[in-house]
Amino acid sequence: MATTKLRKQGSSIVVTIPASEAKKLDMNTEYFVKTDEHGNISLIPKLENPFINAEPGEFYEPDVWADMKPVGKEVW
Incomplete structure:
Protein backbone atom coordinates (compact mmCIF):
# COMPACT_ATOMS: atom_id res chain seq x y z
CA MET A 1 0.00 0.00 0.00
CA ALA A 2 1.41 3.35 -1.02
CA THR A 3 1.34 6.36 1.29
CA THR A 4 1.08 10.08 0.68
CA LYS A 5 0.74 13.34 2.58
CA LEU A 6 -1.48 16.36 2.20
CA ARG A 7 0.05 19.74 1.47
CA LYS A 8 -1.32 23.24 1.13
CA GLN A 9 -0.95 25.01 -2.20
CA GLY A 10 -2.55 28.45 -2.23
CA SER A 11 -6.13 28.04 -1.05
CA SER A 12 -6.22 24.33 -1.93
CA ILE A 13 -5.13 21.12 -0.25
CA VAL A 14 -3.14 18.84 -2.57
CA VAL A 15 -2.96 15.04 -2.37
CA THR A 16 -0.39 13.42 -4.62
CA ILE A 17 -1.35 9.96 -5.83
CA PRO A 18 1.57 7.65 -6.57
CA ALA A 19 1.60 6.56 -10.22
CA SER A 20 1.47 2.93 -9.12
CA GLU A 21 -1.95 3.62 -7.55
CA ALA A 22 -3.28 5.76 -10.39
CA LYS A 23 -2.96 3.27 -13.27
CA LYS A 24 -6.73 3.11 -13.80
CA LEU A 25 -7.28 6.87 -13.48
CA ASP A 26 -7.70 8.90 -16.65
CA MET A 27 -5.57 12.05 -16.56
CA ASN A 28 -8.05 13.79 -18.90
CA THR A 29 -11.11 13.13 -16.71
CA GLU A 30 -12.50 15.66 -14.26
CA TYR A 31 -13.42 14.15 -10.88
CA PHE A 32 -15.80 15.08 -8.08
CA VAL A 33 -14.13 14.79 -4.67
CA VAL A 64 -48.78 2.59 -13.68
CA TRP A 65 -49.93 3.49 -10.15
CA ALA A 66 -52.19 6.42 -11.15
CA ASP A 67 -55.47 4.45 -11.02
CA MET A 68 -54.64 2.49 -7.88
CA LYS A 69 -56.72 3.41 -4.84
CA PRO A 70 -55.47 3.02 -1.25
CA VAL A 71 -56.80 -0.13 0.39
CA GLY A 72 -55.34 0.06 3.89
CA LYS A 73 -53.65 2.72 5.97
CA GLU A 74 -51.68 4.29 3.11
CA VAL A 75 -51.36 8.03 3.19
CA TRP A 76 -53.32 9.51 0.29
Missing part, protein backbone atom coordinates in the same frame (compact mmCIF):
# COMPACT_ATOMS: atom_id res chain seq x y z
CA LYS A 34 -16.15 13.37 -1.78
CA THR A 35 -14.93 12.97 1.77
CA ASP A 36 -16.96 10.83 4.16
CA GLU A 37 -17.31 11.03 7.94
CA HIS A 38 -14.29 8.72 8.41
CA GLY A 39 -11.97 10.89 6.31
CA ASN A 40 -12.02 8.58 3.28
CA ILE A 41 -11.56 10.49 0.03
CA SER A 42 -13.40 9.28 -3.08
CA LEU A 43 -12.75 10.45 -6.64
CA ILE A 44 -15.93 10.16 -8.70
CA PRO A 45 -15.57 10.62 -12.49
CA LYS A 46 -17.64 13.50 -13.77
CA LEU A 47 -19.79 12.17 -16.61
CA GLU A 48 -21.11 14.19 -19.47
CA ASN A 49 -24.85 14.80 -19.48
CA PRO A 50 -26.38 11.50 -20.71
CA PHE A 51 -29.58 13.34 -21.72
CA ILE A 52 -27.91 15.90 -23.98
CA ASN A 53 -28.97 14.14 -27.20
CA ALA A 54 -32.23 12.67 -25.90
CA GLU A 55 -35.46 13.25 -27.74
CA PRO A 56 -38.35 14.78 -25.75
CA GLY A 57 -40.24 11.99 -23.99
CA GLU A 58 -37.54 9.39 -24.73
CA PHE A 59 -37.15 8.50 -21.06
CA TYR A 60 -40.84 8.82 -20.16
CA GLU A 61 -42.33 6.02 -18.09
CA PRO A 62 -46.13 5.84 -17.78
CA ASP A 63 -47.50 6.13 -14.26
Whole structure:
Protein backbone atom coordinates (compact mmCIF):
# COMPACT_ATOMS: atom_id res chain seq x y z
CA MET A 1 0.00 0.00 0.00
CA ALA A 2 1.41 3.35 -1.02
CA THR A 3 1.34 6.36 1.29
CA THR A 4 1.08 10.08 0.68
CA LYS A 5 0.74 13.34 2.58
CA LEU A 6 -1.48 16.36 2.20
CA ARG A 7 0.05 19.74 1.47
CA LYS A 8 -1.32 23.24 1.13
CA GLN A 9 -0.95 25.01 -2.20
CA GLY A 10 -2.55 28.45 -2.23
CA SER A 11 -6.13 28.04 -1.05
CA SER A 12 -6.22 24.33 -1.93
CA ILE A 13 -5.13 21.12 -0.25
CA VAL A 14 -3.14 18.84 -2.57
CA VAL A 15 -2.96 15.04 -2.37
CA THR A 16 -0.39 13.42 -4.62
CA ILE A 17 -1.35 9.96 -5.83
CA PRO A 18 1.57 7.65 -6.57
CA ALA A 19 1.60 6.56 -10.22
CA SER A 20 1.47 2.93 -9.12
CA GLU A 21 -1.95 3.62 -7.55
CA ALA A 22 -3.28 5.76 -10.39
CA LYS A 23 -2.96 3.27 -13.27
CA LYS A 24 -6.73 3.11 -13.80
CA LEU A 25 -7.28 6.87 -13.48
CA ASP A 26 -7.70 8.90 -16.65
CA MET A 27 -5.57 12.05 -16.56
CA ASN A 28 -8.05 13.79 -18.90
CA THR A 29 -11.11 13.13 -16.71
CA GLU A 30 -12.50 15.66 -14.26
CA TYR A 31 -13.42 14.15 -10.88
CA PHE A 32 -15.80 15.08 -8.08
CA VAL A 33 -14.13 14.79 -4.67
CA LYS A 34 -16.15 13.37 -1.78
CA THR A 35 -14.93 12.97 1.77
CA ASP A 36 -16.96 10.83 4.16
CA GLU A 37 -17.31 11.03 7.94
CA HIS A 38 -14.29 8.72 8.41
CA GLY A 39 -11.97 10.89 6.31
CA ASN A 40 -12.02 8.58 3.28
CA ILE A 41 -11.56 10.49 0.03
CA SER A 42 -13.40 9.28 -3.08
CA LEU A 43 -12.75 10.45 -6.64
CA ILE A 44 -15.93 10.16 -8.70
CA PRO A 45 -15.57 10.62 -12.49
CA LYS A 46 -17.64 13.50 -13.77
CA LEU A 47 -19.79 12.17 -16.61
CA GLU A 48 -21.11 14.19 -19.47
CA ASN A 49 -24.85 14.80 -19.48
CA PRO A 50 -26.38 11.50 -20.71
CA PHE A 51 -29.58 13.34 -21.72
CA ILE A 52 -27.91 15.90 -23.98
CA ASN A 53 -28.97 14.14 -27.20
CA ALA A 54 -32.23 12.67 -25.90
CA GLU A 55 -35.46 13.25 -27.74
CA PRO A 56 -38.35 14.78 -25.75
CA GLY A 57 -40.24 11.99 -23.99
CA GLU A 58 -37.54 9.39 -24.73
CA PHE A 59 -37.15 8.50 -21.06
CA TYR A 60 -40.84 8.82 -20.16
CA GLU A 61 -42.33 6.02 -18.09
CA PRO A 62 -46.13 5.84 -17.78
CA ASP A 63 -47.50 6.13 -14.26
CA VAL A 64 -48.78 2.59 -13.68
CA TRP A 65 -49.93 3.49 -10.15
CA ALA A 66 -52.19 6.42 -11.15
CA ASP A 67 -55.47 4.45 -11.02
CA MET A 68 -54.64 2.49 -7.88
CA LYS A 69 -56.72 3.41 -4.84
CA PRO A 70 -55.47 3.02 -1.25
CA VAL A 71 -56.80 -0.13 0.39
CA GLY A 72 -55.34 0.06 3.89
CA LYS A 73 -53.65 2.72 5.97
CA GLU A 74 -51.68 4.29 3.11
CA VAL A 75 -51.36 8.03 3.19
CA TRP A 76 -53.32 9.51 0.29
